[in-house]
Amino acid sequence: MLSKKQIVTWLTLCHEVLEENKTWLTQLDTAIGDADHGNNMHRGFKKVHAQLSELADKDIGAIFKAVAMTLISTVGGASGPLYGTFFLQAGNKMAGKQELSETDVAAMMRAGLDGVKMRGKAQPGDKTMVDVLSPVTEALEQNINDGMPVIEALAKAVEVAEQGVKDTIPLVAKKGRASYLGERSKGHQDPGATSSKLIVECLYKAARADS
Amino acid sequence: MLSKKQIVTWLTLCHEVLEENKTWLTQLDTAIGDADHGNNMHRGFKKVHAQLSELADKDIGAIFKAVAMTLISTVGGASGPLYGTFFLQAGNKMAGKQELSETDVAAMMRAGLDGVKMRGKAQPGDKTMVDVLSPVTEALEQNINDGMPVIEALAKAVEVAEQGVKDTIPLVAKKGRASYLGERSKGHQDPGATSSKLIVECLYKAARADS
Amino acid sequence: MKKLINHPDNVIKEQLEGMQAAHADLIKVNFEPYYITRAGGPVQGKVALVSGGGSGHEPMHGGFVGHGMLHAACPGEVFTSPTPDQMHEAAKAAHGGAGVLNIVKNYTGDVMNFEMAAELAIAEGIQVQNIVIDDDVAVKDSLYTAGRRGVGATVLIEKICGAASEEGYDLKALSALCRTLNQNARSMGMALTSCITPANGSPSFEIGDDEMEIGIGIHGEPGIQRDKMKTVDEIAEMMTVGILEDGAYSRILKEWDQDKGEWAEFEYVDEPFKKGDNVIAFVNSMGGTPVSELYGVYRKMAQVTDKFGIKIVRNLIGPYITSLEMQGCSITLMKVDDKMVKLWDAPVYTPGLKWGM
């Protein structure tokens, strides 16, 4: 189970981690993009973090939808609408909840992933954030369905995320800005997949923090 | 005495030497100017050289005036009108001559220098070609008045020219483009003084060539 | 990084303040969120032409707000699409009761953000259409990529559609014109240098003094290939031939279906240029290349188009859709008929483009 407090911790950690990794994400987006992903994600989650105190009394679904609105109106670029839609769909699915069961966590990821795929039309293998979000969602669903507790399931999700982001390296991008580079996108890690992995890691860390 | 043949040799040597020194003059004009003096002088004397064959039957004054017209219409910048006026006034002074006596050589230089000073209003010490042409003219007048033969007088003139161009180095430019730099023009050799020195050296070499 | 800026965080705000100070007679800059509208306010009864994109491409789009061109423009962060709320505010501020046409350059972010913006406006009863511009031939196919980028044609389209709005085209007719112009246009870009965004402070790619990038976009990203530096004749010929020999191009673009009240997909097939076509030729500086070099490009491009049997009826030469200080150029050819040429010639009075009034 994840408490609301842990959800808020998750979002706080996202802000810290995306700030720490701003330069790294920028470098990734320099090699195969326009060098703004680090700044985009930092800007968005900084604003999310600033709003967390006034969201404390809302249910988790409402928190996610507020996060969605903030990301959509702050991030810009491709990642803004995509992550925004992730949290919007997650928020719809988690409407009214004050805490998330294991099953909720898997459903939240599935709703978010489906939103990203609906919005961006990417499939696994296209060298995008979907190459992390998809295997993570499937692993969570599988493990949680098998009865794994949430902390362990998220630990496994992190491993899957790490593998997923590494797996983007040899891919030729078929979506997003990197796709303009064709074969030249090979050999470079995808920035959006990287920020997704970081976000998943933060969820795991939040699950291990105080509830 | 200088024969017409030696005068033509002089102009031919000017072309060769200014071509060889094009990069050097460019570098000097880069430090305290707009980096075109080497190209300007090369362009002008290349055209002069191309016309020399058709000037063979004219008198020395007419040759100089043709050189003036060519330089004026080809060189551009500050050095075009200045060197053009040098040869125009020299040509007027040497009108009708088929050979130049020692006295003629001094008078030619004086007429040319006066033309340059009339046109550009520079005085010795302003860090220009006048800082070579003026001491050269005075030395020639003095030595030739004292009865020195032309080759020896020109050898002395070359020494004076070399000293004159070195003397431009510590000067603060008061004329021309270098004057915009104020104190920053100190420590740099003047490009126009350098091309003047080269031209004087060529006259000396021509005096030692076949008449 | 050496730029005429203060703190990188304030670049966009300050440059917009400078634009406002300079062009108070032409434009009104809103600061929270950022958007630019005409100083005279919305034009009642005319379709509002709206565009936007990352900052860093000036004068596009903010410099094209004014009579005869855009009604509103939204600048995002440097090279980052603006956000839906920003575009929605701009559309509301510019709306003159006859609907909004969003000119959307084909980048994943631009398309998604403009779609969400359109949904917000439609939800409030404003008629909207989004037309996607995708003229860049360097990106070869649409199946295995995000599709062709929207580049130089955007400027020409903003001008011609701006005139058409002025003439009273309704939203449907203006959308059709915009669509046709996009289908009529093809572009190709190249770079001698990359560029440095204020937020990052380092070049967007490294490139040697004897190299060039072919097939670049406008966001400082690498092109489709790296080559040894060539002469301008070779470069201009390669780019122009690349445009002229580009074959039929097919892809699916999303537009709003007014009747069904939802997004619908349409397949469009562009035909290649052919002998006898009249074109507008646009030779663009990426920002750091001076106009003198553009004339060297134009010279060879005009020889190639002439040999192909194409007639250049109008041209535009200068820095109009840029990538900060990048040195490089792009060529756009747009097939036009007499009506389009008249619209091109119609008066325009914006910070970045003026003639006829």
Added chain:
Amino acid sequence: MKKLINHPDNVIKEQLEGMQAAHADLIKVNFEPYYITRAGGPVQGKVALVSGGGSGHEPMHGGFVGHGMLHAACPGEVFTSPTPDQMHEAAKAAHGGAGVLNIVKNYTGDVMNFEMAAELAIAEGIQVQNIVIDDDVAVKDSLYTAGRRGVGATVLIEKICGAASEEGYDLKALSALCRTLNQNARSMGMALTSCITPANGSPSFEIGDDEMEIGIGIHGEPGIQRDKMKTVDEIAEMMTVGILEDGAYSRILKEWDQDKGEWAEFEYVDEPFKKGDNVIAFVNSMGGTPVSELYGVYRKMAQVTDKFGIKIVRNLIGPYITSLEMQGCSITLMKVDDKMVKLWDAPVYTPGLKWGM
């Protein structure tokens, strides 16, 4: 050196060919010697406005030939004054029977070559006047230097005098206007980078990534001083204050004395700017700086002029008088009265500047 050129020896010719191909409706390029005149030919009964200078400053001057601005322009080699025979041919081609006004930027070469050209025209019975432009405040005095350089004011003067010629000013009145405009204008320039001339292939000066040159001209030469790089606010403030606090300036300029039939020297004293003055403000890119950064410059410049009590009534912002691809900017302020503003607003239609028609 990476430029969009072919062989360095052919740069000027090819870029002129490109200009001719692009603007056959506006200009006619002569190739031996190089000069540019209006496509419509000389304008009978109006004073022919002629200027020229080294190539490398495009669009100035060739890009300013056309209705409402220059009648002829002479491009020399890069950064090298054109020659008298060239200017004489241009004057003859442009002469419409009402005399020729040469706008001469104050460089030793430009002044001497234009003087010799004027003498050639006068000898053929053409009425001529040469007015020297010397607006650069970075050069402090005229006694121990070649005098202030002619820089940004040249563009504004070519526009305003072009309109005055169109209005029918005779040579005397046009010369007087030109002289007054020059006395009303002051400029200052700075550079972040140097530039590379095609003929030489290497930078005109070395400069570090944390340095800038203050008080540059337009020929790639070093400025009057080297500084550590500063913010755009500091730079724009320094330049604008430098212009506004420049005191009375006195120098001797040569003009043709029509009655005596010879060159005569005149002492001119320019008064400094004062509270209540109306000005045209011109923020210029040296060629490689994008317009977005110019707006950052404009913002602070406008704050400084406002504080000084000066009103900006018109402005010009962009790359108009350049040094190849140099990154940097210049500011020009020109005091104007209502008549001058009307001339500024008058229609102009040239490759480099268009409005009103």
